[in-house]
Amino acid sequence: MRKVRSIVLASVAAVFAAGLSQPAAAASSSKDEAPLATPLGITLQALAGGGGRGGAESKPENHTGAVPFFPANQTRSGGRGTTYADAQGRTLYTYDKDMVKGVSACVDDCTKTWPPALAASGAKAFGLWSIILRADGSKQWAFKDKPLYTFVKDTTTGERKGDGAGERQWHYAKFEPTANVETPYGMSVEESVLANGYVLADSRRMTIYAGDVATVRTPSGCAMSACSQSWKPVAAALLANPTGDFTLIARSDGVKQWAYKGRPLYTFGGDQIPGDVNGQGVDKNYELAMVIQYFIPREADVRVDIARGPIVTTAKGMTLYRRDTSFHQSNGHGLPGSTPGNQNVGRAMGTKTCEGACLKTWRPLVASAAVLPSGYWDIFTRADGARQWAYKGFALYTNVSDKRPGDKIGNDVYDVLIAESPDQNIYEHGPVNNPSMAAMFWSYVEP
Numbered sequence: 001m002r003k004v005r006s007i008v009l010a011s012v013a014a015v016f017a018a019g020l021s022q023p024a025a026a027a028s029s030s031k032d033e034a035p036l037a038t039p040l041g042i043t044l045q046a047l048a049g050g051g052g053r054g055g056a057e058s059k060p061e062n063h064t065g066a067v068p069f070f071p072a073n074q075t076r077s078g079g080r081g082t083t084y085a086d087a088q089g090r091t092l093y094t095y096d097k098d099m100v101k102g103v104s105a106c107v108d109d110c111t112k113t114w115p116p117a118l119a120a121s122g123a124k125a126f127g128l129w130s131i132i133l134r135a136d137g138s139k140q141w142a143f144k145d146k147p148l149y150t151f152v153k154d155t156t157t158g159e160r161k162g163d164g165a166g167e168r169q170w171h172y173a174k175f176e177p178t179a180n181v182e183t184p185y186g187m188s189v190e191e192s193v194l195a196n197g198y199v200l201a202d203s204r205r206m207t208i209y210a211g212d213v214a215t216v217r218t219p220s221g222c223a224m225s226a227c228s229q230s231w232k233p234v235a236a237a238l239l240a241n242p243t244g245d246f247t248l249i250a251r252s253d254g255v256k257q258w259a260y261k262g263r264p265l266y267t268f269g270g271d272q273i274p275g276d277v278n279g280q281g282v283d284k285n286y287e288l289a290m291v292i293q294y295f296i297p298r299e300a301d302v303r304v305d306i307a308r309g310p311i312v313t314t315a316k317g318m319t320l321y322r323r324d325t326s327f328h329q330s331n332g333h334g335l336p337g338s339t340p341g342n343q344n345v346g347r348a349m350g351t352k353t354c355e356g357a358c359l360k361t362w363r364p365l366v367a368s369a370a371v372l373p374s375g376y377w378d379i380f381t382r383a384d385g386a387r388q389w390a391y392k393g394f395a396l397y398t399n400v401s402d403k404r405p406g407d408k409i410g411n412d413v414y415d416v417l418i419a420e421s422p423d424q425n426i427y428e429h430g431p432v433n434n435p436s437m438a439a440m441f442w443s444y445v446e447p
Contacts, residue, residue: 034197034290035127037177038084040372041120042092042129042141044175045085046343046393048158082175084143086117086150087373089157089347094146096169102132104140104147114162114170116140117148120372128180144180148173157347157393177292182244184236184258189291193310193447194277196302200260200289202234202267205274210263210289230279231286233257234265260289295374297389299365300396302447305406312391312445314398317405319444320365322346322394323353326414326439341443346393351382353440354397362397362410362442364388391445399442413442 038044084092093114097105106114119131119139130142141148151162151170160172177198178189186203200208211231236248236256249257249264258265266286268279280288296302300320303313312320324341354362367387373379378390389396399410416439 034293035129036295036374037175037197037292038295038375039119039123039126039129039141040295040374041087041123042117043085043087043089043373043378044082044376045089045091045158045347047081047083047091047160047172048156048344083158083160084148084173084175085157087379089378090150090154091158091160091162092117092143092148092173093151093162093170094143094148094173095166096171098147101145102130102142104132104134106147106149107135113152114149115152117150143173146173156344158344181291182246184240184243184246187234187246187258192275192277194275194304195280195288195290196296196447197293198291199277200265200291201274206267206271207275207277207279208234208260208289209266209268209279209286210260211266212263212285212287230269230282231266232269234267263289265289295377297367297371297377299367299389300377300391303405305408308408308444308446310447312396312447313405314365318398319402319406319408319410320391320396321362321399321410321442322391322396322445323349323362323440323442324394325349326441341392341394343393346395347378347390349395351380351388351395354395355383361400363400365396365398394445396445397442408444410442411444415440 086092095104095106095114099105104116106116116134116138117140119141123131123139123141125131128144130145131139132142132147134140151160151165153161162170163172164170177191181189183189183200187208188201188205189198190201190205191197192199192207195207202208209231233251233255234257236258238256240248240256240258242248245261247259247262249259251257268276268282268286270276270278270282272278277288279286299315301313301315301317302310303317305311314320322341324346351364354364364382364386365388367379367389369387371379376392378393380388380390380395382388397410401407401409
């Protein structure tokens with residue numbers, strides 16, 4: 001398994017010269033990498049409509065209602081309406097009676113209704129994720145010291161029928177990635193598509209970078225004139241005090257500088273607008289100050305296309321596509337920042353949208369036999385038993401007409417289907433406006 005890689009943006013001139021999409025990520029050299037949002041076997045799923053007893057009603061999330069923090073679609077919907085789930089997409093829950101750390105209060109008959117979320121063999125705890133040993137010898141995932149369970153009455157992805165059950169003692173495990181991060185005044189944690197995770201940002205909403213204290217030019221960090229023009233220290237107020245993982249560095253120029261986990265923090269002079277990460281890859285001594293990373297399987301990557309922005313590709317840079325139902329969408333689906341599709345609809349369709357002759361043109365992104373899904377990445381099982389990667393609910397494919405990285409010949413390919421009679425439902429796998437006429441389209445995938 002390869003962890004999410006930090007973004008490296010090629011220059012605009014280089015991209016035009018090559019005529020290809022450029023890799024958006026490179027292996028991180030940090031010795032203190034940000035933890036993954038979820039361990040292997042734990043996924044992120046959009047909530048379906050309807051809550052359980054005591055659960056608030058919720059509409060299916062289609063990722064169109066979020067107000068982006070970073071412009072140019074550099075942020076996704078993040079934790080809005082998203083729940084932790086198991087490898088099959090079943091919502092995870094916590095139990096109020098679990099009061100003793102490392103011990104589950106749900107035993108015997110309780111587990112028939114609330115099966116424990118078991119950790120895979122060899123799984124290791126990290127960050128806020130821990131593993132408890134149950135009385136039967138099995139290992140169960142816990143988040144923030146609360147053991148996690150599924151609910152037997154949840155039958156589809158994103159359901160939360162168990163929320164509020166047992167006299168409101170059961171609660172779905174909502175994905176709130178920044179809820180437990182304590183930041184100094186004027187600093188925030190923001191989701192960035194270009195960074196494929198969550199990064200620190202300053203009071204101007206500009207991306208923050210962490211310097212390598214082992215290789216910076218002076219003990220106070222970035223004090224050389226050439227360095228300071230590009231890397232400006234993130235200054236703390238005179239009366240500021242250490243907060244959580246944030247400490248203070250007394251610089252030789254009299255400025256108090258913030259440090260995160262012991263690494264001095266800077267902004268980059270080449271970043272022009274909030275969300276830019278142009279400093280990544282410029283100097284090996286400075287990396288994005290990431291707080292949380294998203295999982296990416298080793299078969300996939302995120303690359304920056306000069307016209308489209310970040311897109312999801314294979315590890316070799318070939319464009320990946322999803323197939324979706326076509327219906328009226330006010331902000332389209334084939335432009336940067338457009339509708340990426342409804343995660344629950346995509347999962348309901350699964351792999352049925354491309355079978356038989358379709359596979360001659362569209363090749364599934366195959367997942368190896370032993371790998372587990374994580375985060376926004378799921379694994380679907382095809383009719384022939386093959387395992388296929390899916391991202392945000394949609395099965396992923398390459399197009400045989402794409403010959404080199406950056407090609408997107410398969411984008412906006414439509415299949416219009418017309419029924420022989422108005423009563424004939426020609427498409428059974430997803431919602432359409434008119435049962436007598438439907439269209440399916442192929443689109444490249446945005447992170």
